[in-house]
Structures are given as C-alpha cells and as structure tokens.
Amino acid sequence: MAEKYYIECDCGKRARVELHEAGMDKRCQACQQMVRVPDTITLQQSSGDNYPLLRPLEKILATLREGEPPFDGLCHHCECRDADILIPVKLRILIERYMKDDGGIRPTITGGVKLVASAAEEYWKEVWFPLLLCSECQKEYIEDREQRRRKRRWELLGLFALLGAFLVFAYFFTAIVALCSLFFWLLLAFCWASQFRNRIKLQAWQLPWLEEIRWVSEALAMEDEYNLETGKTLDLRKIRHIIEGSENTDDNLSPIQWWMQQFKRSYFEIP
Numbered sequence: 001m002a003e004k005y006y007i008e009c010d011c012g013k014r015a016r017v018e019l020h021e022a023g024m025d026k027r028c029q030a031c032q033q034m035v036r037v038p039d040t041i042t043l044q045q046s047s048g049d050n051y052p053l054l055r056p057l058e059k060i061l062a063t064l065r066e067g068e069p070p071f072d073g074l075c076h077h078c079e080c081r082d083a084d085i086l087i088p089v090k091l092r093i094l095i096e097r098y099m100k101d102d103g104g105i106r107p108t109i110t111g112g113v114k115l116v117a118s119a120a121e122e123y124w125k126e127v128w129f130p131l132l133l134c135s136e137c138q139k140e141y142i143e144d145r146e147q148r149r150r151k152r153r154w155e156l157l158g159l160f161a162l163l164g165a166f167l168v169f170a171y172f173f174t175a176i177v178a179l180c181s182l183f184f185w186l187l188l189a190f191c192w193a194s195q196f197r198n199r200i201k202l203q204a205w206q207l208p209w210l211e212e213i214r215w216v217s218e219a220l221a222m223e224d225e226y227n228l229e230t231g232k233t234l235d236l237r238k239i240r241h242i243i244e245g246s247e248n249t250d251d252n253l254s255p256i257q258w259w260m261q262q263f264k265r266s267y268f269e270i271p
Contacts, residue, residue: 003218005043009035019043056219057093058270060129063214065268067254070214075134077141077212083132086239086259087141088231089210091127093223098122128267129216130256131209131230138233141209148205206230234259 006014013030022040027033037043044052048069051059064071075083098121108114133141210228211217220226239255260268 003044003047003049003214005047007035007037007043009033017043056215056222057127059215060213060219061127061268061270064129064256064260067256071130071132071256073254073256074132075137076132077137077209078134081134081136084135084236085133085138086234086236086255087131087133088234088259089129089131090229090231091129091219092124092227092229093127094122094225095125096123126267128260128263129213130259131213132236132256144205144209148203 003019005017005019007017007026008014009028009031010033011028011031013028015026015028015035017026017037019040021037022043024037025034026037028035038046041052049059050068051062054062063069067073070076073082075081100119100121106114206228220228236255239258243250243253243255243258
C-alpha cells in the first residue's frame with residue numbers, strides 16, 4: 001500500500017502530492033492557486049506517520065509494539081471492521097554475509113589442481129508481524145488460496161499430459177527427440193541452478209494481501225534477499241476468552257499483545 005500525502009488549499013480543497021515534491025509549489029486543480037508543499041517530515045506526520053525518521057521495517061515493529069495503526073485491531077483488507085483472525089507473518093531478511101572462501105582452482109600436494117567451491121557465512125534476522133482480517137475478508141483470503149491450489153493442480157495435470165504426448169512422439173521420431181531432450185536438459189539445468197540465486201521467496205497470491213499493511217511493500221523493496229512465510233491462523237475471539245479466563249494474564253492485554261508474548265522478544269526488535 002503506497003503512502004498517500006495531501007495538502008490543503010485556501011479554497012478548502014485537498015491536492016494529492018508526492019514526497020519528492022516537499023518544499024515545492026503545487027498548483028491546486030480547483031482554483032489554480034499555487035500552494036507550498038511542506039517538508040517531508042510534516043507530510044509524513046500529516047498522513048498519520050508517528051515515526052517519520054525510521055525505516056519502513058522499523059515503523060512496522062514500532063507501531064506493532066505500541067498497538068498503533070495499522071496494528072490497532074482493524075482489518076487490514078477492508079479497514080472498517082474489527083479483525084477476528086490473526087495470520088502470523090514471518091519475514092527472514094539477510095543482515096550480513098561473510099565470504100569464508102572465494103573458491104577457484106587450487107594446486108594439490110600431488111601436483112594436480114582441484115576446483116574449490118566458494119563458501120559464505122550468512123546472518124539472517126527473523127521478524128514477525130500479523131496480518132489482521134475480519135471474518136468476511138478471511139473468506140476472500142481462503143478463496144484466493146484455494147484458487148492458487150486449483151491452478152497448481154491444473155498445471156501438474158498439464159505437465160503429465162505433455163509427458164504423455166512426448167512419449168508418443170518419441171516412439172516414432174527417436175533422433176529428433178534426442179536433440180530436443182539435450183536442449184531441454186540444458187535449459188532445465190540452468191533453471192535449477194538459477195533458483196539458488198533467487199533468495200526472495202514469496203507466494204505470489206499472498207503479496208496483494210500483505211501489501212495492504214502499511215509500510216510492508218516499502219520494507220520489502222528495501223531488502224535484497226528475504227524469505228516470507230505465513231503461519232497458522234489464530235482466532236482472536238478465542239484469544240480474548242483465554243485472556244478473560246486466565247488469572248495470570250492482565251485483563252487490559254490486547255489479543256495482539258498476547259500473541260507477541262508467545263514469541264521471542266528479539267522477533268520484534270529492530271534489526
């Protein structure tokens with residue numbers, strides 16, 4: 001969800017501005033009067049951003065800890081109903097990578113050479129935040145997930161159909177099939193090797209849902225390598241009953257705060 005910034009003209013109308021237009025003059029489309037756009041911090045604060053100097057991921061964790069929007073209990077999809085469902089989201093980001101061995105060709109004691117693979121030591125940081133949905137929006141979420149699974153099954157059926165057609169074709173045209181098989185084997189080998197270079201892993205159908213959480217799309221855009229997974233769905237209504245029925249739990253504790261207590265404190269610290 002991209003950030004939206006507005007300025008107000010003397011005529012009473014609002015004009016949409018971009019962050020890079022801070023300090024410039026913007027023409028009001030209603031009265032054609034020039035309006036001065038305030039500085040970036042003022043623009044961000046006017047849009048409800050209480051942490052304009054923090055990075056997007058830091059803003060997510062800060063608002064989560066304080067129980068402020070967008071983690072104040074409203075559904076992230078419709079933004080008009082209280083959330084009934086909490087879907088944990090685990091974001092693993094690459095903090096640092098140390099090259100322990102550059103690899104290459106090395107001489108051996110016997111006078112030959114050997115090929116040494118490069119080796120690196122990586123440090124990853126896990127960050128958790130919730131996707132909050134109401135009951136109605138959860139149905140849409142489940143439908144999107146089931147649609148993806150159905151599409152996956154049809155893709156597998158199509159692959160098996162192509163395999164059957166290939167076997168029939170191979171029975172009659174052996175030489176042509178041998179050349180085609182060599183080409184496709186090289187292509188598949190390249191694709192298999194390239195997957196290890198792609199360290200950004202995310203199911204495509206989940207991205208529109210997660211981007212509806214404020215600052216998530218900006219936070220992901222700033223990370224070069226990350227893995228993003230969703231956990232088991234939790235019912236916020238049951239969590240409220242647990243809080244109310246527990247003698248060792250503060251009654252003022254929100255369901256999101258209760259959920260955060262189930263994890264390590266480091267999962268909600270700024271990396």
